[in-house]
Amino acid sequence: MTNDNLFDPVALANSKFCDAENDPGGYSHSTTELRHYADYKMSTDIEIRQMTPQDVSAGMRLKELAGWNQTERDWMRYLAFEPEGCFVAVRGGIVCGTVIAQRYGTDLGWIGMVLVDPEHRHQGIGTRLLDRGLDFLDRQGIETVKLDATPEARSLYLARGFKDEYEIERWGGIAAPKENPGIRRIEPHDMGRICACDAMVFGADRTRLLTALWQEVPGYTAVAHLSGEVTGYFFGRTGSLAHYLGPWVAWGDAELAEQLLMEFLIRVGGERAFVDICVENANVGTIVEAVGFSRQRKLTRMYRGPNRSPGKPSMICGIAGPELG
Numbered sequence: 001m002t003n004d005n006l007f008d009p010v011a012l013a014n015s016k017f018c019d020a021e022n023d024p025g026g027y028s029h030s031t032t033e034l035r036h037y038a039d040y041k042m043s044t045d046i047e048i049r050q051m052t053p054q055d056v057s058a059g060m061r062l063k064e065l066a067g068w069n070q071t072e073r074d075w076m077r078y079l080a081f082e083p084e085g086c087f088v089a090v091r092g093g094i095v096c097g098t099v100i101a102q103r104y105g106t107d108l109g110w111i112g113m114v115l116v117d118p119e120h121r122h123q124g125i126g127t128r129l130l131d132r133g134l135d136f137l138d139r140q141g142i143e144t145v146k147l148d149a150t151p152e153a154r155s156l157y158l159a160r161g162f163k164d165e166y167e168i169e170r171w172g173g174i175a176a177p178k179e180n181p182g183i184r185r186i187e188p189h190d191m192g193r194i195c196a197c198d199a200m201v202f203g204a205d206r207t208r209l210l211t212a213l214w215q216e217v218p219g220y221t222a223v224a225h226l227s228g229e230v231t232g233y234f235f236g237r238t239g240s241l242a243h244y245l246g247p248w249v250a251w252g253d254a255e256l257a258e259q260l261l262m263e264f265l266i267r268v269g270g271e272r273a274f275v276d277i278c279v280e281n282a283n284v285g286t287i288v289e290a291v292g293f294s295r296q297r298k299l300t301r302m303y304r305g306p307n308r309s310p311g312k313p314s315m316i317c318g319i320a321g322p323e324l325g
């Protein structure tokens, strides 16, 4: 049984819920049950099915309606990573919602791209998509699930047992880079050590993701060393609105964090860039403000389950992306 069927609508419809004489207000049922029943009635014509490459243009339409930055290549990467964890909601043959559920190793799952067409919102479709993604991760035996919630979606996640972990802020703008010697592009032989550092900082192994990001745009990556040890790195990618910096990590050193940002700005030729900074890192807000970026929106990192490996958020300058962690 999937979480789509967390309640039994038929039993509910046949129960005292509909017994106006004995229970006129339906008070014998919890608010949650009543809400599920309303959602069920509103969205019975919705089919949730696996996403395919043919749905990418529909996914692009939905993310454009939300003003997000992803490209077709991002969608194709989600599908390549977790083909059975990507879902669409379809009404009357038209895709009106999406969700992706991905795994990092065996312990951590990530929910992203929860999108519903504005014309179909407030009918329980977002919740059904979330439940389908969670159900996929549950069936893989994943204990901890995380996501980065927009303010409008946070209540949806709270209702499914997610808790706040820390704040993330999207910053962006156009900044003039300064000359920045000493930081070089990531080469294949660097990846082992970078991925090991990243697993420590993020709290789960993202080798597959980082390798894909490196393969997609190697020119948007950089690594810094001190005495042969990795002290910082970044990956980046192109977006439909702006170049995206992340993950961006520096070992507790504000100066190095700033140098890495400068290097990314050089790579993108002074064009518009976005980064989602980790507010737990005390230095990074000042750094992005100093280059002339402005704050665009806030997100809340949330988790469900034991959160046994929280990583080291105070070392994270920029996350990999709200849909990636």
Ligand SMILES: CC(C)(COP(=O)(O)OP(=O)(O)OC[C@H]1O[C@@H](n2cnc3c(N)ncnc32)[C@H](O)[C@@H]1OP(=O)(O)O)[C@@H](O)C(=O)NCCC(=O)NCCS
Pocket (backbone or CB within 6 Å): 035, 038, 039, 042, 066, 113, 114, 115, 116, 117, 120, 121, 122, 123, 124, 125, 126, 127, 128, 148, 149, 150, 152, 153, 155, 156
């Ligand atoms: C966030 C988003 C996915 C929610 O989609 P949705 O289909 O409207 O979600 P739901 O209908 O399940 O729930 C939304 C609200 O409608 C309410 N609702 C659900 N069914 C309802 C019904 N039949 N009648 C009235 N209200 C209903 C829910 O209780 C919920 O209320 P809340 O906000 O007070 O918790 C959608 O607003 C969206 O795409 N936003 C832009 C992108 C975004 O921010 N995505 C989240 C990324 S983390």
